Amino acid sequence: MAVDAAVRTAPAARTGGRRLRWSIGMLALPISVWLVFFFIVPFGLILWYSFGDKPSLYVTHSNDVLSLDRYVEAVSPAFLQTFGRTLEISVVGTILCLLIAFPMAYWMATKLSPRRQGLVLALVLIPYWTNFLVRTIGWQITLSPEGFLSEGLQALGLRDGPLEVLYTMPAVQLGVVYNYLPLMILPLYVALERMDHRLLEASRDLGANAFESFRRVTLPLALPGIAAGMLLVFVPLMGDYITPSVLGGAQGGMVGQMVAGQFNRAQNWALGSAMAVILMLAILATVVIFALVARLVGSVLGRVQRVDLSAALPQQGGAR
Amino acid sequence: MTGVRTDTGTTGAMATAASADRIATPATAAAAPTARKRRRSLTDVLIAAWGVLGLLFLFFPVIVIIVYSFNTGRQLRSWDGFGFSSYENALSNPTIVATIQVSILAAAGSAVVSTILGSLAGVALARRPSARWVGWLTLLLGLIMVTPEIVNAVSLLPWFVDLSNTWNLSIFSIGQVRLIVAHSLFSCAVVTFIVRARMAGVDESLEEAAADLGAPPLRRFLDITFPLMRPAVISGALLAFTLSLDNTVLSSFVSVAGSTPWPVYVFASLRATLRPEIAAVSTLMLGLTLIALALVGLVLRRASKTTGDTNGGLAATLVG
Structure with a gap:
């Protein structure tokens, strides 16, 4: 600090410092240009296409006449049905991920020694870094009517006929819960691992039972992790295209497939663009609503817990 | 499996011992740890079991893919025999x-x-x-x-x-x-x-x-x-x-x-x-x-x- 002040008072060094300051800011320029050129502009392009139409069979798009007709066309009954199913799969999937991941993350963060934590963390990461598509194919093999699970269940007499789960909505539900589970476990683990365990002991010593301690100490402290995990799971889940393609069939389609279909098969870029924009807006709206609700819940909980936490914080600071 | 269980067991015992130390009156200290120890170790076992099951769930399709990579049949889904x-x-x-x-x-x-x-x-x-x-x-x-x-x-x-x-x-x-x-x-x-x-x-x-x-x-x-x-x-x-x-x-x-x-x-x-x-x-x-x-x-x-x-x-x- 003292050195810094001394540098600032010397006129010669000041220009040097300013030059350094300026040039460091410039380091962010390449990525900004890159992302604007390959992320913002392309999105602007499909936004532009979405106001056009598909003039003939062999042309993908045209912006000669501008209208909102593609949005009207996009929200067809079939699209709305698929959109509703996508929303249902995403909401149920996010909640299931949270319910499965929370005890796992709690176990990893509080019940294991640091050495074991590293090992289990690696075990969670290995499937996560296995190819998404290949993992989903693993479920396709498992769930298929002629697969080992189906035959095993029949041999045990638990089922009369072959398994009929593949290419249905439950198969997609299972697939997405599986595929996005690590994205829920990791932020929860990060939040719980940072928790000061003596707070739990203190709460217990002060007479709270296990449930009470969980509700009033663990849960509020895990809240940022819960919010991050729900966001990390929900957003990609809404746009998932691989899982329903592998496991969904005709009954379990999701919006991502409809968007892709307009670009791949129908070659109707105008309509596909409108669908993509709707999907993007729906996700942004959900995230904004979720953030507002989370802030509200946080402030309510914060008001209730303020006494406990302010008493705990100096102790935590001293320990670190 | 057994390693995990002994580990959580010792942690649990140490934590109870630590909390027992802090209880001032010896009369309550004698009664409390035994009751607490049984409850804690039961939930510990359940949480550890949940964690291990979760890891197995994460690994399941990955293992399916690895096993089926040794399938000598023409179709991935239907197992024919083991080979390279x-x-x-x-x-x-x-x-x-x-x-x-x-x-x-x-x-x-x-x-x-x-x-x-x-x-x-x-x-x-x-x-x-x-x-x-x-x-x-x-x-x-x-x-x-x-x-x-x-x-x-x-x-x-x-x-x-x-x-x-x-x-x-x-x-x-x-x-x-x-x-x-x-x-x-x-x-x-x-x-x-x-x-x-x-x-x-x-x-x-x-x-x-x-x-x-x-x-x-x-x-x-x-x-x-x-x-x-x-x-x-x-x-x-x-x-x-x-x-x-x-x-x-x-x-x-x-x-x-x-x-x-x-x-x-x-x-x-x-x-x-x-x-x-x-x-x-x-x-x-x-x-x-x-x-x-x-x-x-x-x-x-x-x-x-x-x-x-x-x-x-x-x-x-x-x-x-």
Whole structure:
């Protein structure tokens, strides 16, 4: 600090410092240009296409006449049905991920020694870094009517006929819960691992039972992790295209497939663009609503817990 | 299994002993620990069982794929017999070998691009956390992370077509270039956050001192800044490599006939028949990813020894 002040008072060094300051800011320029050129502009392009139409069979798009007709066309009954199913799969999937991941993350963060934590963390990461598509194919093999699970269940007499789960909505539900589970476990683990365990002991010593301690100490402290995990799971889940393609069939389609279909098969870029924009807006709206609700819940909980936490914080600071 | 149980058992016992110490009156101390110990150990066992079951769930389809890679039948789904024929067939199939080469080349390219862009931006963000452009850049990077891949993919496809046809930039009609650009978008955001996290704790005074002593910018960067950020750069590069290796959605939209990457080949063969060769190559690719992951873990662990970071920090870095 003292050195810094001394540098600032010397006129010669000041220009040097300013030059350094300026040039460091410039380091962010390449990525900004890159992302604007390959992320913002392309999105602007499909936004532009979405106001056009598909003039003939062999042309993908045209912006000669501008209208909102593609949005009207996009929200067809079939699209709305698929959109509703996508929303249902995403909401149920996010909640299931949270319910499965929370005890796992709690176990990893509080019940294991640091050495074991590293090992289990690696075990969670290995499937996560296995190819998404290949993992989903693993479920396709498992769930298929002629697969080992189906035959095993029949041999045990638990089922009369072959398994009929593949290419249905439950198969997609299972697939997405599986595929996005690590994205829920990791932020929860990060939040719980940072928790000061003596707070739990203190709460217990002060007479709270296990449930009470969980509700009033663990849960509020895990809240940022819960919010991050729900966001990390929900957003990609809404746009998932691989899982329903592998496991969904005709009954379990999701919006991502409809968007892709307009670009791949129908070659109707105008309509596909409108669908993509709707999907993007729906996700942004959900995230904004979720953030507002989370802030509200946080402030309510914060008001209730303020006494406990302010008493705990100096102790935590001293320990670190 | 047993190791985990004994471990949690001792932790539980130690915690009860510790809490028993704090209880002032000996009369309650005698009664409380026995009752508490039984309850705690039961919930501990249940939580540990849940955790282990969760890990098995995560590994299940990965194991299915590895086992089925030794299937000698013609179809992946229906088990025929054990053998290595699928590995032999895969490695002698020129199409499959070509797709793997495309994948690895694209992964290397996108790792280089996103590491350069992300490292520069990470340094800039860590050094100028309060500059005016920081909010905009963070928003841009955040948008990339919450945009569903499918929206990104359908917007890049028309942009690349436009760039190569209308703007006559024929470089964007090369499949390999398209793959590298598309994969670099998400990865450079990840690298930025990793490098920022690493450099946020590092003091700038060293560079200022070097500047005052007359070191030119490049020299300052090579001698001081780069050695400090090296662990973050290496792990960021390896993560970018694996992210690109796994990418299916973006690749299936932007790739050009003749430069089909491996996941797109798998995705296309879903519509025809999945053959055991796919499981064989996937198992080999899993091995490659695991090596990369192990390197990341090693690098981060060595780095965390100097900065005193924990598993939580490691997880936070890997989630991005």
